[in-house]
Amino acid sequence: MKQLLQQIINGISLGSIYALIALGYTMVYGIIKLINFAHGDVYMIGAYVGYFCMTKLKLGFLPSLFVAMIICTVLGVAIEKIAYKPLRNTTRIAALITAIGVSLLLEYGTMFFVTANVRTYPPMTGILTRTFQIGDVIISMQQILILIITVILMILLQFIVKKTKIGKAMRAVSLDRDAAELMGINVDTTISFTFAIGSALAGAAGILVGMYYNSINPLMGILPGLKAFVAAVLGGIGIIPGAMIGGYLIGIIEVFVSGYGYSLYRDAVVFAILILILIIKPAGLLGRNTGEKV
């Protein structure tokens, strides 16, 4: 029982990270039907920005988080404008290959500037070092912080998407681009905004991971990026709550597989789940297989 609870708590921390990354995948897919393979690398950049803010600029955690989110927002919008927008009316495979190209560019471009060496996040200080013991279960302040930040960001996202004008425009463009345009919605601005939000969330995930696992490197975005993509597909790609649920499920499953001694197989299990889902419910947990009513 103790073991189980502890695993769930650890799984929620990891799941938060996957969920934050998965949201960007799913929103971008929803609006331009592109699997943005560079998204995991935006998360990596977020981790590095956080690292430099904390070590070189001596900023605290929250200001660093803020800067990482801003820089990733700018990066995400730039990637969309420079690499994807010119290809918007070409084939999907062309855009997909470009996305892989952007991903490699970010990975090896980062390596060029900061070398391939692993960097270690500065040790947390003050309240962030505390841990709490509830019964036999140990919760660290960092885990609580991850959860709180993730929940706040998700509530904010839900608010933007459901209530604000730009959020409604995002949903409208996702559903029917031409009809949205006929409402007077600026499709380009709306797509940029979607990249901005997704990238900001990835940036937040990057710095949270740096704080939680300490070490970062230029290729750190590859595997979490893939798993977050699995999470998005698991929940139903294009569906925002689906990405959240998918992220937490993948995080918890992965921690369980490792926790019970099969650490070597945890990545295999995640991808096996993807294959299984695609066979049983191709549209994902929250996805509908039926088409729209005409």
Next chain:
Amino acid sequence: MLEIKDLHVYFGVIHAIKGVSLTVNDGEIVTLIGANGAGKTTTLRTLSGLKKPSSGDIILDGINITYTSVQQRVKMGISHVPEGRRVFSTMTVLENLELGAYLRKDKAAIAKDLNMVFDLFPILSDRRKQMAGTLSGGEQQMLAIGRALMSRPKILLLDEPSMGLAPLLVQEIFNIIRDVNKAGTTVLLVEQNANMALQIAHRAYILEIGSIVLSGSSEELMKSEDIKKAYLGG
């Protein structure tokens, strides 16, 4: 109010619109009638800016709008109800209507227009919290028209509003189009259902494979033997 001059539109090598010219005067209902593939939808999409023409001019109230954006045209008073209704299926009826007023900032006037739409289509008022995708075909058509009216258009472009609807419903929709027109909105109505369209329109143009082959007042065209044979089933 709206004038098209010698419009040519291509899809790659397909020459879909071959020199169409037509005029819609202030306060009129003009109908553009044609068979499948004649180019009706393409003409409307070019008018609202979704499709770029290769040559020709589109003039709205004396201003050449051939190369302005869709957004700009919505602002200038063109509102397009697309073929197949195209409501936002997983958004509520109310959200769909609000999106129709996307470019407007006059909150009070928007609220007034919302009530106007609900008066026009009381069923939409009952369904305001319902997802648009769960509405019946007729209700979706009403929503699409209501949504288009929310931008306060000078001219309403309607693409086959009768498509897939039972005759009684078609009658109802057409009555509403006539009411909207009487209240001051100019209408360009694309139809295959020539019978119904000619009954409410002041003037008509007949489009065949990308060219206007005939035009005139609705009464004239209803009497024409060629039209009777080709479009009125007798």
